[in-house]
Amino acid sequence: MNLLLVEDDKTIATGLDYSLTQEGYTVTVCHTLSSAQQALVTGAVGSKAFDLLLLDLSLPDGSGYELCRQAKTESDVPVIFLTACDDEVNVVMGLDMGADDYITKPFRLRELMSRIHSVLRRYSKTAASSMKTTLQLGPIRIQLLEAKVYKHEQEILLTPLEYRLLLTFANHTGQVLTRSQLLEGIWDLAGDFVNDNTLTVYIKRLREKLEDDPANPALIHTVRGLGYRVGEAHRAES
Structure with a gap:
């Protein structure tokens, strides 16, 4: 390499x-x-x-x-x-x-x-996982091959870290993810560089970009005392 x-x-x-x-x-x-x-x-x-x-x-x-x-x-x-x-x-x-x-x-x-x-x-x-696949989370469509995100056919611009955070949620739909698990999913061995406050900021940004009402999120749910959960995702060949 x-x-x-x-x-x-x-x-x-x-x-x-x-x-x-x-x-x-x-x-x-x-x-x-x-x-x-x-x-x-x-x-x-x-x-x-x-x-x-x-x-x-x-x-x-x-x-x-x-x-x-x-x-x-x-x-x-x-x-x-x-x-x-x-x-x-x-x-x-x-x-x-x-x-x-x-x-x-x-x-x-x-x-x-x-x-x-x-x-x-x-x-x-x-x-390897993105070949000809699309993930659907309610009104949110993730085009994995192009690394693009759409809401009701309108493209939503995410930063690379926001996109990786969304993928972490999408790959664990229906599961409660702790903050530690989210940090690991985003950052692998470098989780110490993204602390709890920074993670909170990125979750807030995701909600502002993806939710109809960020104050009452329908996509990214807070599970009090445990972490966060999103609904089931549907994977299809593109």
Whole structure:
């Protein structure tokens, strides 16, 4: 698999390049935003499309946010941020742009490898389960192949994390999901970066976008003292 590593600290970049190569990955290393943007273009038109991006946030000529936005506009390539900024504002901003994970420096190499495997595994499962299928939750239709959501035939725009939260509900319809289970479903091994307050915000956002009356939700039900539940979903070939 081909990885793009964007890290301006050349010592860190060299160490990660060596370790990732030892794990069997083919690594392209860039130290600036401009060189990484060029690498994305080259990968898009050549035979070396990237399977995952590891992006530092603070770069000499810009931000990893810019690169994430560009990459997600062109394809659904998974993105992991590597950064020393761990405050919630930066985390949520990265997630809303489509980042799939967020790991703060300093980190253990084994933790990074675990996060990479987790993100790639999640993408692999999503691709396998989304072939020619549609999920229907009442008036809500989820087109899994296109990762689009519709309500009464009108497209509802969701952030990547909102979409993953909705998929977690849709894949466990009729079940009561605890907050811990929802965090695991959204974030796999990185649940510690999405706390209870952040989860509450995303559930509120989902209700505002999907429910006719968010104050009296008919789709995402609160089960007091336990968690949340949605009704049965219908899966069909598209």
